Amino acid sequence: MNNKYLGYFTNGIIKENPTLRLVLGTCPTLAVTTAAVNGIGMGLSATLVLVCSNLAISLLRNVIPDKVRIPAYITIIAGFVSVVQMLVKAFLPSVDKALGIYLPLIVVNCIILARAEMFASKHSVLPSVLDGLGMGIGFTAVLTLMGAIREILGAGTLFSLPITAKFIDPMIIFLLPPGGFFVFGILVAASNALAKKNGKKIAEHLGCEACPSKGVCGNAVKEAAENEQ
Amino acid sequence: MNSNTAIASVLLAAILTNNMVLSKFLGICPFLGVSKKTGTAFSMSVAVTLVMVVSTAVTWPIYHFILAPDYTYLETIVFILVIAAIVQLIEIVLKRYIKPVYNALGIYLPLITTNCAVLGITMLNITNGLGFVQSLFNALGAGLGFMLAMLLFSGVRERLEMADIPEFLKGLPITLIAASLVSLSFLGFAGIGG
Numbered sequence: 001m002n003n004k005y006l007g008y009f010t011n012g013i014i015k016e017n018p019t020l021r022l023v024l025g026t027c028p029t030l031a032v033t034t035a036a037v038n039g040i041g042m043g044l045s046a047t048l049v050l051v052c053s054n055l056a057i058s059l060l061r062n063v064i065p066d067k068v069r070i071p072a073y074i075t076i077i078a079g080f081v082s083v084v085q086m087l088v089k090a091f092l093p094s095v096d097k098a099l100g101i102y103l104p105l106i107v108v109n110c111i112i113l114a115r116a117e118m119f120a121s122k123h124s125v126l127p128s129v130l131d132g133l134g135m136g137i138g139f140t141a142v143l144t145l146m147g148a149i150r151e152i153l154g155a156g157t158l159f160s161l162p163i164t165a166k167f168i169d170p171m172i173i174f175l176l177p178p179g180g181f182f183v184f185g186i187l188v189a190a191s192n193a194l195a196k197k198n199g200k201k202i203a204e205h206l207g208c209e210a211c212p213s214k215g216v217c218g219n220a221v222k223e224a225a226e227n228e229q
Numbered sequence: 230m231n232s233n234t235a236i237a238s239v240l241l242a243a244i245l246t247n248n249m250v251l252s253k254f255l256g257i258c259p260f261l262g263v264s265k266k267t268g269t270a271f272s273m274s275v276a277v278t279l280v281m282v283v284s285t286a287v288t289w290p291i292y293h294f295i296l297a298p299d300y301t302y303l304e305t306i307v308f309i310l311v312i313a314a315i316v317q318l319i320e321i322v323l324k325r326y327i328k329p330v331y332n333a334l335g336i337y338l339p340l341i342t343t344n345c346a347v348l349g350i351t352m353l354n355i356t357n358g359l360g361f362v363q364s365l366f367n368a369l370g371a372g373l374g375f376m377l378a379m380l381l382f383s384g385v386r387e388r389l390e391m392a393d394i395p396e397f398l399k400g401l402p403i404t405l406i407a408a409s410l411v412s413l414s415f416l417g418f419a420g421i422g423g
Contacts, residue, residue, distance in 0.1 A: 023401065026261065027345050031254035071313055074342075078306040086302055101352045104305040108345040110258060177252045178413040185398075185405030193397050203401060 008127045012134030018111045019142040020191040021203050025111040028102050029143060030180040036159055039147030040140060041095040045084050045103060047136025050112050052080045054132035057120040064121075073116045074107065081107045111139060142187070149183050150174045236366050239359070243370025245418035249346050250378040251408075252415060253353075256346030260379060261404060265386055270379040276337040278372025281350050283319060284312050285368035288351040289361055308351055313342045346375060382411055 018024045025046070032042045056076050057064075064072045085103055089096045096103060106112065115135055120128040152158055154174030156165025164170075173179050192202040247253060250260045259273055288308050296303055320338045323331035341347055350371045354364040385407050394403050 023261075026257040027254050030257065070342075071310075074309055074313065075306070078309050082302060082305050085305060101349060101356060104352060105255075105345050105349055107305055107309050108348050173413075176416060177254065178409045178416065180254065181405050181409035181412055185402045185409060188405060189397050189402035192400070192402065202399075 005126065005130055008130040009134040012131060012136070013138040013141070016135075017138040017142065017191075018114075018135050019139055020188060021195075022111075022114070023188075023203055024114055025109045025139060026184075028105065028109060029146065030177075030184055032099055032102050033143055033147040033150055033180065033183075034154070034175045035098070035151045036144050036147040038095070038098045039143035039145075041088075041092070042099055042102065043136065043140025043143045045088060045099070046106050046109060046111065046139055047133065048084050049077065049080045049106050050115060050136045050139075051129055051132040052083075053077045053112055054115060054120040054128040055125060056080075057116045058123060058125045058128035061121045069121065070113075070117075073113060073121075077112055077116070078107045111135060146183055146187060149187075150179055153183075154179060236363060239363050240366045240370040243367050244374040244377060245415065247371075248374040248378055248415050249350070249371045250375055251412040253349065255349040256344055256375055259344065260382065260408070261401075265383065267380060267383045267387075270383040271376070272333055273337045274372065274376035274379045276334040277341055277344065277346060277375055278369065279334070280312070280316060280319065280338070280341050280347055281368040281372045282365060284315050284347055284351050285354055285364050287311055287315060289354060289364050292355050304352070304355070309348055312347055312351070316342045346371070378411070382408065385411060 012018060016022055019026075019029050028042050028046070032038045053073070053076055057073060060072075060076075081104060084106070085096075088099075088103060115132060119131050123131070148158055152163055153171055155172075156168060156170040157163055171179075174183065188203060195202055243249075249255050250257065256277070259277075288311055291307065291311065292301075292304065296307065316338050320331075320335060323335060350368050354367055357367075359367055386404065389403060389407060398406070
């Protein structure tokens with residue numbers, strides 16, 4: 001019994017890591033990771049929203065009619081995002097400034113809607129909260145790692161402390177958009193190599209398959225793409 | 230004249246220097262997921278552009294005449310609900326009155342509600358303090374920039390399918406690295422349009 005709950009929790013950290021394995025929430029992963037501290041800020045904000053929205057949606061799962069579930073989920077998520085936004089603005093103004101519009105954009109972060117649709121709407125409260133917590137920690141870990149890599153290479157510092165700045169010229173390109181795509185590409189390659197070694201499938205951007213809106217538009221887009229061939 | 234140049238510079242900046250996908254990292258999901266086929270990429274971007282312009286036309290007045298200055302904390306929740314409603318409305322209107330357009334774009338519309346590029350552009354217009362007309366052109370430019378990135382990248386991906394790629398980079402990693410190079414080329418536009 002205990003093992004089952006532990007499984008819900010650890011699932012999101014490694015096996016189904018939202019960023020590297022499920023390839024969800026790519027936008028903030030690329031956008032805010034110019035410094036390790038931004039990765040932590042973004043990750044923890046998203047975790048808080050994820051845990052709260054999983055909790056609320058799991059409680060309401062038998063009340064929300066199936067047809068309007070996506071708008072209902074979005075409203076619930078937007079409510080929690082506004083709360084987090086106000087908290088961050090009040091207590092951590094520097095983080096609020098660094099994250100900019102990506103903080104309110106947690107509303108449309110696919111991880112949160114995807115976990116609501118795939119997990120919280122089908123499970124009871126405790127597993128849903130554990131799932132949200134695990135997914136959030138997995139997301140935070142990858143964002144922090146990526147922020148650390150980009151900060152060391154691009155500015156020669158880590159958490160604003162000088163590391164290599166004195167003897168290696170920082171490569172600013174890693175702080176710019178191309179560096180984001182590049183570092184993420186290498187991280188996915190590394191995680192794929194590890195997965196392969198352990199006999200797991202490699203991560204793929206599934207397009208429609210992974211999209212939480214799949215239930216709304218069906219696989220229409222995928223079919224359109226296939227018809228075109 | 231002066232306002233014309235200002236609008237032209239907003240438009241150019243939104244398409245090239247502040248490209249939605251390649252420098253603001255918004256709308257990465259469709260960029261990676263849908264850009265495999267040029268035709269699909271084109272229809273999707275037309276739908277995104279349409280929704281961006283219409284959403285901006287509705288959210289800008291809502292923010293400035295209803296929410297500001299006392300209720301700005303409601304921005305997030307109001308904007309996402311308004312966008313969701315607009316997408317539904319556009320779908321209904323197209324289905325009823327402009328059937329050919331609906332057949333071409335209809336399937337992409339529900340997908341766009343949760344596209345961060347749309348919510349992102351309506352919020353950026355507010356954050357950057359743009360006027361109403363400037364906001365509309367900024368949204369149009371962002372949509373066109375999204376289209377440019379999607380079309381360019383679908384070409385790159387068609388070539389990638391043929392290329393001989395090291396085993397560990399196959400699939401998503403090489404796609405991201407290719408995106409990195411396309412994004413690098415867009416850095417060359419820095420300074421254009423201000």
